[in-house]
Amino acid sequence: MSYPICHLSVPLWRMLPIPHQRTPLSGEGARLYGGRWNPRGTPALYLATDHATAVAEFYQGLPKPGTLAPYHVNASRIADLTDGRGGPFDSVVAQALETSWKALAQTSRNPPPSWQLAVELIADGIEGALVPSVQNRGGCSLVLWRWHDAALGSGEGAALILLDPERSLS
Template sequence: MHYRGLLYRALNPVWAREPLSGEGARRFGGRFNPKGTPALYTALSIMTAIREANQIGTLQPTTLVAYHADLTPIFDATEAQALRDHGLDPEDLAADDWRIRMREDGKAPTQRLAERLIREGYAGMQVRSFAKGATAADLNMVLWTWADGLTFVDDEGRLA
């Protein structure tokens, strides 16, 4: 699929000056990127971005940013058959044990999916949010390649 529109991230203020880096995800790994693979975890709505960034405990200091996106190809993980064609079911994406699997097996199944999609040339993946309080309508866009299709919105140079 082709995605054109706004995307949002709620960043830890430590990373706010580098909203296009993907460095935190590269260092630690995430549900949809193994350690060593940079990724930007973005959301299609502001509220989803805030839910994603504050999943543990009470709301912590957060810097909300927006991007203009024009990205292709994007794998649509909300399509169950497309996901099954890549060896996973929707329930596999929601598994809470991905961190344990990453530690015990080296990579979680969702990280292996990301590696396959990257090899196939996907820039990213649209996937539902699994943050507390999220519904099927809350969507994320996980990006592995974004240099040519993502523009950070900071018209007034506030993070410069």
């Protein structure tokens, strides 16, 4: 399936767990444990297009401390898996959202559908995907598979800047 590829230059939000506040551009947790849109072993950075979605995706019904941080991204190869209103682009994306990826990853030899889709997009050189939020209906998240810290200069993947003028997190 072919998805629209877009350029993004937008502000984003991310909730940082307290132990990882000093590494706000790390995708290490996602690499170690996997996520809905990245298999274990694949680094990923999950951000949201609005602060309410960032908070909802972070908590997922569990109260825990965290820090809301703003970012800016400039990316040229983002797959848009949304319908433009926060819903899934097609039935493949809808199935990826409806499937309990954690349960499937632990109990099945078959990878979750979201992992299959992510692996295909990554192989096609896609930097990330705009995806519907599971935790905040109508909200959208951006998962990045290739990114670099734009403050350090050029690099591969999406250019990401942590907006931290007081340098509280870095």
